[in-house]
Structures are given as structure tokens and as C-alpha cells.
Amino acid sequence: MNMVKKMIKVKSVETSTLERHPVPVLGIDYRVKIAYKNIKVAEVDVEKATIIISLPNKYKKGNNKAILDLAIDKMYEQIAKVEIERAMEKTRIMLGFAPEDYEIKKMTRVFGKCENRKITINPEVVKFDRDTIDYVVLHQYCHLKYKTHAPSFFKLVRKYEPDYGTYESKLLESL
Numbered sequence: 001m002n003m004v005k006k007m008i009k010v011k012s013v014e015t016s017t018l019e020r021h022p023v024p025v026l027g028i029d030y031r032v033k034i035a036y037k038n039i040k041v042a043e044v045d046v047e048k049a050t051i052i053i054s055l056p057n058k059y060k061k062g063n064n065k066a067i068l069d070l071a072i073d074k075m076y077e078q079i080a081k082v083e084i085e086r087a088m089e090k091t092r093i094m095l096g097f098a099p100e101d102y103e104i105k106k107m108t109r110v111f112g113k114c115e116n117r118k119i120t121i122n123p124e125v126v127k128f129d130r131d132t133i134d135y136v137v138l139h140q141y142c143h144l145k146y147k148t149h150a151p152s153f154f155k156l157v158r159k160y161e162p163d164y165g166t167y168e169s170k171l172l173e174s175l
């Protein structure tokens, strides 16, 4: 591509840093920047410590909070698909049993649940680092053996994660 043309094209993209809380991804806080481009649907890119959300030019003048929240949710969902699949596989191998099925679904005030041998994980768990994601999955796997938080349940949890108390309080604090 012609270099001059390319530079002009880059220059014409306006970015602005958002006045909002940092967005955590896998335990790291990212800044959020918005770019307006000649595109039809929103795009999300991650670059070093910055998440760049590109919106179609027509949104330049509006208050885009709802659209940005949606873009960030979509990003969490995409990361969750990969991360939760990874944690499920790791835990299955470690424990030697598995749920019949699992689902990634947004829930309020809970990161995971286990009902009828099916595990559900909240995609927002990818705000935390991998060890914490792994703990949330392990906790739900243990519910396949013990439904309640009885001592036998925590005995099983402790066998695979002796430091479970730290994860429990970290997750509880964030709700």
C-alpha cells in the first residue's frame, strides 16, 4: 500500500480515552479508548494495556455508554469461550470425572452453579486471573460429587486447591 495514503488514513481515525473504570481481563486492568471509523459494526482490539473499541462514525456525537458496555460484554464472552473450555479440560483430567454438559451464561451475584450434573459459568469470571478461573471451575466440579457446602465438599476442594480460602474471599469480595 502507498505509505502516504496509509498515514493519512491512520491520522483520520479519531480516538478518545474513556472516562471510565479500567476494564479487567485475566487479572490485568486495561484502559479503554474509543475510535470512530468507517465501519458498519463495532470492533474490539487489545493493544498492550489498552482496549480499543472502534465504533461506526455515525456514533461520534452520541452518548455511547450502552454500546460500549455491550462491546465489553461481547469481549468477555469471547475470552470466556476459550478460557472456560481450557479450565474445564484441565479440571476433567485432574479429577477424572466431568459434568454432562456446561454452559457459559451471564448471572448476577454468582460466578458458577451446578444443577442436574450441568455446570454453568459466568463469563465475567475472565476478569480474574487464570488461577481464579480454574478455582471457579474446580468448585463447580466438586458440586458434582457434593451438592452442598458440607465439610466433605470442602475436603474434596482442598485436595485439589489447598489455598481455596483465598480464592473464595477474593470472589466474594467482588460480588
Ligand SMILES: [Zn+2]
Pocket: 139, 143, 149
Ligand atoms: Zn458452591
